[in-house]
Amino acid sequence: MTQNNVPGMEASAVSILKRAVELDNIARFQESIVCYQEGIQLLLDVMKALKDESKKAHYREKIRGYMERAEQIKAHLVREKEEGKYHEQIKITGDGTGFSYETLFKPYISETLTEVWVEDPYIRYTHQLYNFLRFCEMLQKASCQVKNIHLLTTQDDGENSSQQLSALAEIRQSLQTFGVTLDIEYSSTIHDREIRFNNGWIIKIGRGLDYFKKPKGRFTIGYCDFDLRQCQETTVDVFHTKHTRSS
Known part of the structure; x- marks a missing residue:
């Protein structure tokens, strides 16, 4: 990825992760996981092309938070499925x-x-x-x-x-x-x-x-x-x- 592509990738990641949070908030968990995963991957790709260490640290912290939430949702869905309550x-x-x-x-x-x-x-x-x-x-x-x-x-x-x-x-x-x-x-x-x-x-x-x-x-x-x-x-x-x- 070239530096010229970074802004577009950043915008896409922000948009997808915003959608993930919206779906999360209205309990559409299965869909939110898909968006979290896609958005996180985009941010990881962006980080590889960034040279600004402060910006990298910012995104690293954001990714950590999104990954933690995605894992919480996955665990919740596993419980719901196991109990037949989904x-x-x-x-x-x-x-x-x-x-x-x-x-x-x-x-x-x-x-x-x-x-x-x-x-x-x-x-x-x-x-x-x-x-x-x-x-x-x-x-x-x-x-x-x-x-x-x-x-x-x-x-x-x-x-x-x-x-x-x-x-x-x-x-x-x-x-x-x-x-x-x-x-x-x-x-x-x-x-x-x-x-x-x-x-x-x-x-x-x-x-x-x-x-x-x-x-x-x-x-x-x-x-x-x-x-x-x-x-x-x-x-x-x-x-x-x-x-x-x-x-």
């Missing part, structure tokens, strides 16, 4: 942004994640099928080794029936080229929406995967980047269990 709630406000699948699910994805269950009655219409495809793409790009995805949804018995069947069949065939098996089941009584990871995380989204608003036009900001897409108001409840049921 529950985190995220409120997505109407018109809120910054809630792409990558952003929302990142704190709960790990290298040990190999199997995912999606229960969502509304994977039927075109935009909902694309949402499920985006979710699968997110898993493919994430730092995990997902080999099996299970989808439980309702079957469209109207004019969109053939589109639903052909779209899901195409997604399944496409996933196979990446070594991922998609198992699809239909239920006429499913109502709850939840996503389960076999690393223990359970994410219940009030609106399921379909919480994004329709863009105002095909060439408006947020059409492609879902972190910039406005959302419908919904609540996300996150739980952790040592034994994620498989069916």
Whole structure:
């Protein structure tokens, strides 16, 4: 890193660590840990390029404080998980942004994640099928080794029936080229929406995967980047269990 890059790195570190503290303060601990870790690493990289010893000492003290807090949160989360008490709630406000699948699910994805269950009655219409495809793409790009995805949804018995069947069949065939098996089941009584990871995380989204608003036009900001897409108001409840049921 050159000296010219230091100010930008410092600004990024400050921004991420500020977000870590904000998430910490509202008890979104799993997300705050991710931000603490990213911010600390950035500050460590900045320190390597600094020549000002007083500034280095200042950052060294800051890093020590952030690391201590991150370790406290980790210990708290371990206790909560062991006792089966972990529950985190995220409120997505109407018109809120910054809630792409990558952003929302990142704190709960790990290298040990190999199997995912999606229960969502509304994977039927075109935009909902694309949402499920985006979710699968997110898993493919994430730092995990997902080999099996299970989808439980309702079957469209109207004019969109053939589109639903052909779209899901195409997604399944496409996933196979990446070594991922998609198992699809239909239920006429499913109502709850939840996503389960076999690393223990359970994410219940009030609106399921379909919480994004329709863009105002095909060439408006947020059409492609879902972190910039406005959302419908919904609540996300996150739980952790040592034994994620498989069916």
